[in-house]
Amino acid sequence: MTRTHARGRHRLALATTLLGLLIAAGCDAPAGGGVSGTPTGRATSGTPGTGPTTPSPSGSASALPAVTHVFVINIENNDYDATWGTTSRAPYLARTLRSQGVMLENYYGTAHNSQPNYVAQISGQGPNPQMQGDCKTYSTFVQTGTSSLGQVVGEGCVFPASVPHLPGQLQAKGLTWKGYMEDMGTPCRHPAIDTTDTMQ
Secondary structure, three states: OOOOOOOOOOOOOOHHHHHHHHOOOOOHHHHHOOOOOOOOOOOOOEEEEOOOOOOOOOOOOOOOOOOOOOOOOOOOOOOOOHHHHOOOOOHHHHHHHHOOOOOOOOOOOOOOOOOHHHHHHHHHOOOOHHHHOOOOOOEEEEEEEEEOOOOOEEOOOEEEOOOOOOHHHHHHHHHHHHEEEEOOOOOOOOOOOEEEOOOO
């Protein structure tokens, strides 16, 4: 996700939006698997499982094959034009790949800092004030209610295991997932619960 944009808003490609869904919960979550913290790292992690495949309906010449792999990539800290524009320093991404697919442009971040955007991608949870501040303390989430949309309401950064998230839904269907986080250093590192996050 981008932190800034010339028009004062975040614009994301569809692939950018979906990757956070796969990488944000790439590490073991505290308290039994809830959504937590900022995914910052290059380690890989995932949950083993057997991914079922669904054959295309027989007799249908126009049927598309089943989707068996989805790759999502988060591109962060550059505005839309720097990443996707004609002067992008990533021509393979901005021109070659873009010409082979469909660019979906009207995607927006839910918050200014990275952490709440990652949590939103992986769980659909909106930001609270601590998340808006990029969760400088790896604090336990204290729930005070539930919104009409099913989001938990409260304050904190490490959500309870009861909060649904995409990896859990994939696991429940027997599908596998994996996250690759650049610059993490060691697999699934995070501070101790309710301590200052010195790893940002």
